[in-house]
Amino acid sequence: MSAPTSPQRLLPDIASEAQAGHAGALDGVGMQRIEMPVLLLGADGHAQRVSARVDAFVNLAREDARGIHMSRLYLHLDRHLSAEPLTPASLRRLLRDFLDSHAALADRAWVRVRYDHLARRAALASAHSGWRAYPVELRASLHGGEFMLELGLEVQYSSTCPASAALARQLIQDRFAADFDGHGPLQRDAVLAWLGRADGIVATPHSQRSAATLRLRLAPGFELPVEDLIDRVERALQTPVQTAVKREDEQAFALANGQNLMFCEDAARRIRGVLAADERIADFWLRAEHYESLHPHDAVAIATKGVPGGYAAS
Structure with missing residues (x-):
């Protein structure tokens, strides 16, 4: 004889209870740093899965509601992000589901x-290549039917100080004048040998690893141009950090630095020119930050597109 089955118990839902004693609307309620894989479309059109950290929020517009349904946010994230590639359209659908599942609570x-x-990056001179990881942040919002998408990127590069280069050249000139004073007509082979000596090139300019941080408000009607934008910024700077490096690559990198001397102001203007000419970008904010080797503080330049009501410098 089988045991009788008990009826399914209703589980308490405390979050849905009204709380008059501490009522009030809240600007945002949700979860941060959710571990979640996302699907990305590669340059070849194939989807690849990567690990991500996701924040999910809605506002709590109903003043007497105690809380939102966080499990619903999580389940929508899991369903959307694991099933379809990350695109502006998929993010909009995700946010629509957030609101539909909180219809009486959030807007x-x-x-x-x-x-x-x-991204796989080729070496500058050798036949080698290696991987670079570029931090990306996507922020999408939906309010009153208005969808907004912001793309954040970081690109690292090398910067060689123009002032330091000029000071180094002056010291090299002084050493050259001292070493060849009174030697009569200069001989080509003697000058070549001097140029190859460590005590001839007595000074070198200082360089440092630098970073461009971008916040881009994307115009509607475009997909996510992540790698293309990274490529454009790196081409503008000419000195992106490298992956696989043999001696010939290091020499090519030294040449690129010598031909692209730049203050942080120069770097910011180069990047601004690229972003301002891109129709996919409705507004932008950028910071060029040079982690100085001369002193313990950093040199920074900031630029915006200048859209009324858009990004501000601070």
Whole structure:
């Protein structure tokens, strides 16, 4: 004889209870740093899965509601992000589901997705290549039917100080004048030998690893141009950090630095020119930060597109 089955118990739902004693609307309620894989479309059109950290929020517009349904946010994230590639359209659908599942509670939703974009980079001179990981942050919001998408990127590069280069050249001139004073007509072979000596080139300019941080408000009607934008910024700077490096690559890198001397102001203007000419970018904010080797503080330049009501410098 089988045991009788008990009826399914209703589980308490405390979050849905009204709380008059501490009532009030809240600007945002949700979860941060959710571990979640996301699908990305590669340059070849194939989807690849990468690890991400996701923040998911809605506002709590109903003043007497105690809380939102966080499990619903999580389940929507899991369903959307694991099933379809990350695109502006898929993010909009995700946020629409956030709001539909909180129809009586919220009228605004947003999500932030952070991951590393992996790109294969060829060496400058040798036949080798290696991987670079570029930090990416996507922030999408939906409010009153208005969808907004912001793309954040970081690109690392090398910067060689123009002032330091000029000072180094002066010291080299002084040493050359001292070493060849009174020697009569200069001989080509003697000058070549001097140029190859460590005590001839007595000074070198200082260089440092630098970073360009970008916040881009994307115009509607375009997909996510992550790798293309990274490529454009690196081409403008001419000195992106490298992956696989043999001696010939290091020499080519030294040449690129010598031909692209730049203050942080120069770097910011180069990047600004690229972003301002891109129709996919409705607004932008950028920071060129040079981690100085001369002193312990950093040199920084900031630029914006100058859209009324858009990004501000601070």
